[in-house]
Amino acid sequence: MAPSPREEPTLSPPVPPESDDACVLWHRRNLRLTDDRAVEYATANYDTVCPLFIFDPRFYGADGLACDARLRFLHECLADLEDQYTKEGTTLVYAHGSPVDVLDSFLDAGWDAVVNREATGRYGKERDDALAARDGVRFVADDGIRYGQSDREGWAEHAESYFESDPNRPHESGFGRHDLPSTVDIDAIEGEYDVSPSKTDVPTGGRTAALARLDRFLDVVHEYQANVSSPLGAATRASRLSAHLRFGALSVREVYQALDDAIDSNGKEAFVSRLFWNRHYTQKLADWSGWMDTAVNPVLEGIYADNGDEELIRAWKRGRTGFPMVDASMRCLRETGWLNFRMRAMCASVFSFVLKQPWQVGADYMYYHLIDADPAINYTQWQSQSGLKGIGAIRVYNPRKQVRDNDPEGDFVKRWVPELDPVPAKYLDRPERMPLSLQDELGVDVGEDYPYPVVDYDRERRAALDTFAGLRAESEAAMREPDVFRRASLSPKSRNIVEQATTRSDGAGTQSAESAGSDSESANEQAGLDQF
């Protein structure tokens, strides 16, 4: 076993390579050898390829925004990657420390570095910009994302050709041999950071588990569309591949191409659209790293920022808002690290519009607990569900309607909010409406055993719509600013909305913002809904 990171200097200077033609292959999000551009490039261009993973302290510990279950999932992916390399006759090397420092030490010793480009937030962008300036570092990409492009023209065609083209493969010359030791191992890292997951029902990480999951899903993909909205239906009939895709145990292209074997159905079609959404949101973060902390529309930066109410935030986090579907969802998230799309959207919408709390607090909390936490999807979705583009229709999810539509028997609510177990299904959307005599009979005292709604939903919804309507003209004008327009990285439909607003402001158009059509980036289109 390697020494603990505390006992050993984080960076022991790497041994110089024996050949001039040697590189380290730095794995970050792609924890696989198949369909990985960096693997293909490194094996095709270097005699000796030393695979490397760096444990970055920034993602561990109290400020790390990653729950222990996600760290464990990552470690399982790494253990699987170790096996994949063993089969190739080489070893995965581990280091611990700032990636820039670690890679500098390799560069100083005479190694090149090969790495996949990735969409990242500000920290990752600064890190990658610093590395890109070093001699000997090669960034490569083949992931359906266009880097450094200033507009979205031709994006759909680019994504489509990515999905349809042949996956990357390690070059037949292989990885060569290296003698570099690891300076740390997974056990030492888990000990150092006291990784002890408390969540249940978390999938196992790694390519082996991911391929098995994909295999099972292909048998039921035709049932996808009919089940994806319900939190219990989606738990068994959605793919549940998100965490595997997040850590790159599989590529989205591999999943797309595996669907060739499934018979055509509306479920398959709907699922394919989700894979495009995955690339679409990833493109957004590649276009602007600010999505994680700054409202995309500057007019809405700071909206509700001064409202921070610890009690409301705690009620939302703990699943004690008095809205059963929100409470069940938030408890499910904390316990399992997963929720289906619609429940994530509802929880975000209620946090931002109904409780009127600063969106970043909710987004960070969800990100912390999700096993599939992906900065490109989580934060862009939060901004979308919080109306922060300031264009198109504002949609406020109704948590009571979600019970009626997606959990009519109350199975999901009762599973996660057991204090409501005796309550008849017809009251589960609004338990506070149960007659007192019935509460007595059932032994459920609303206000005592389960809270009254922490706010008046109808009043807060109207207030939010009024606030956003009042900011509409200013928001649309801001979105027409070239810099903002570019960073918003809008889909064609959203661009149409801005263009229609421009026509109106020129006096030529008559359509109101509310009737300008749906924003294709909204939950509405993704979930195929017409009401919330």
Ligand SMILES: Cc1cc2nc3c(=O)[nH]c(=O)nc-3n(C[C@H](O)[C@H](O)[C@H](O)COP(=O)(O)OP(=O)(O)OC[C@H]3O[C@@H](n4cnc5c(N)ncnc54)[C@H](O)[C@@H]3O)c2cc1C
């Ligand atoms: C507020 C909010 C936060 C979210 N945060 C994340 C996140 O951090 N990581 C994440 O992977 N997904 C996120 N999603 C999107 C979606 O909820 C999850 O991808 C999905 O629930 C994961 O389950 P699954 O793998 O069974 O998905 P499936 O429904 O089987 O979809 C297959 C894959 O398509 C992609 N996908 C599905 N829906 C979307 C979407 N709306 N946008 C982009 N890609 C999508 C994912 O990679 C997913 O694994 C978020 C959605 C919302 C509303």
